[in-house]
Amino acid sequence: MSTWSGSDEGGRKSQELKSALLADITEGEYDEGTLLPSQRELAAKYQVSRDTVQRVLGVLADEGWIESRQGRGSVVLRTQTVRSSVRGNAAARRVTLGPLIASAFAAPDVTLDVFTLTSEVLYTHVRVQEERIRARQIRPATIRIRIMTPSDDQLLPFPYALGDPDDDRPQKHLQGIRKYHTDNLVRRLKELDRDTDGLSATVEIRRAPLVPYSKLYIFNGAEVVTGPYVPTERPITLDDGTTLDVVDVMGFDSTLTHCAKDDDPESQDSLIVSSWQRWFDSTWRLLAT
Secondary structure, eight states: OOOOOSSTTTTHHHHHHHHHHHHHHHTTSSOTTOBOOOHHHHHHHHTOOHHHHHHHHHHHHHTTSEEEETTTEEEEOOOOEEEEOOTTSOTTOEEEHHHHHHHHHTSSEEEEEEEOSSOHHHHHHHHHHHHHHHTTSOOOSEEEEEEEEEOTTOOOSOSEETTBTTOOHHHHHHHHHHHHHHHHHHHHHHHHHHHSTTOEEEEEEEEESSOOSEEEEEETTTEEEEEEOEEEEEEEEOTTSOEEEEEEEEGGGSOEEEEEOOSOTTSHHHHHHHHHHHHHHHHHHHTOO
16 A cells, blocks of 8 residues: 655645556456556556656555566556355356445445545545546435544554564554545545535544454445455555555455345345444444544
8 A cells, every 4th residue: 555745746646546547457447467558558548747657556566456567568466356145146256346336326325334444445436436426327316425444543553664663654654545545535525515416425434443454345234345454565665755664454465255135134145234234333333433
């Protein structure tokens, strides 16, 4: 995970480009083993400099999404796949997060309850749905998003610098990523609410004194996607350009699982969804602030 600060080109545009590429990768536009467009094409498409493209591709490579090969371009190494127990999916029952969120936003009344470390992946997908709403491809009447993240003053067991666990820069780096994405989610939903007739869109963010060992998405009170954060050793690049080797967690290293309520309230999937909804509601009400 990485974020930037400083100039508009080096900061906001870098993060927006990263979010756009992550959305394309996690929604399946670029499958594993396929090449991304060239740096020149990406710079022209997103109206950023080649330096910005190179910086973002470097971060995506550090995070394990792509591999940049000299003279051959950048190859997608993985996407965010979800194993679904819902009947009617593909035979292998492998889906991606993007279509599940798109399906949730196609409902007239949209609710998303999310427990996450940074909300970075959520932000990439909400951006896509915002664009669909502005293009009048979908027309929900209400959108309500509730996000729980760790408290900023909470010392997490990750990330930490290898060789110097007392170095607080990795934790501050994580907080910067979280702040960027949560702030921009709030901004985008407020602007969407303001600009779209017939739509009421709200997002509320609370901090919980909990360590998120897994991410949790609840869509419209009827579907759950969850999966553990997997500890790994990897480099991160700080805002000042310093590279640190850290122990961090990566959500895409795990297989997410998906289940949905059905007509039987006592079925396994229905009970799982109801149980997670009760957990989220109680934690939101009693522990989060």
